[in-house]
Amino acid sequence: DSGVTQTPKHLITATGQRVTLRCSPRSGDLSVYWYQQSLDQGLQFLIQYYNGEERAKGNILERFSAQQFPDLHSELNLSSLELGDSALYFCASSFLLNTEAFFGQGTRLTVV
């Protein structure tokens, strides 16, 4: 158990809908990262927050947004969902910006 909690574990939704994925980082970790893993692909970096502020952005679509709240949990919002958004979404956390990150078990999103 990495200490990073992601909910829900599975999500099935229709095209055009909007979903919110939630992540609780390890206790004491200030940085939260979101990654997307499509079928048989590597981990694609989406976005990073540190202590509530956005610090780095990857190939995140405009339909996607995220935030980190004062209690350090983070949410990833995916809207106008398309079939191609079906993937595993991982959240990871680290204490600082330059230490190893610990991953949650992921949310498997299926868009039908």
Add this chain to the structure above:
Amino acid sequence: DQQVKQNSPSLSVQEGRISILNCDYTNSMFDYFLWYKKYPAEGPTFLISISSIKDKNEDGRFTVFLNKSAKHLSLHIVPSQPGDSAVYFCAASARNTGTASKLTFGTGTRLQVTL
């Protein structure tokens, strides 16, 4: 632009033998390298890391070697065990840039340890 490359999608090794997983990178700003292991339906698990000031780091059965001039690193697992069967991801970050050090991942190598 794939800055971290794992050119072998899969590797099969006999139990007890050495497993060598390779990773190449192109960004000379990378100064911190990590290996993660991933089982199906689970998140990646941190295994071992190495800073660019070192060329070797060892932790039990796992050793990571870094060749900065070749922009190449490798993970050695000795001896390999059936429980090591998983997908291994190489990752890199540029900690010295003074900005957020996101991890850039390779596409992974699936290791199968056979009996």
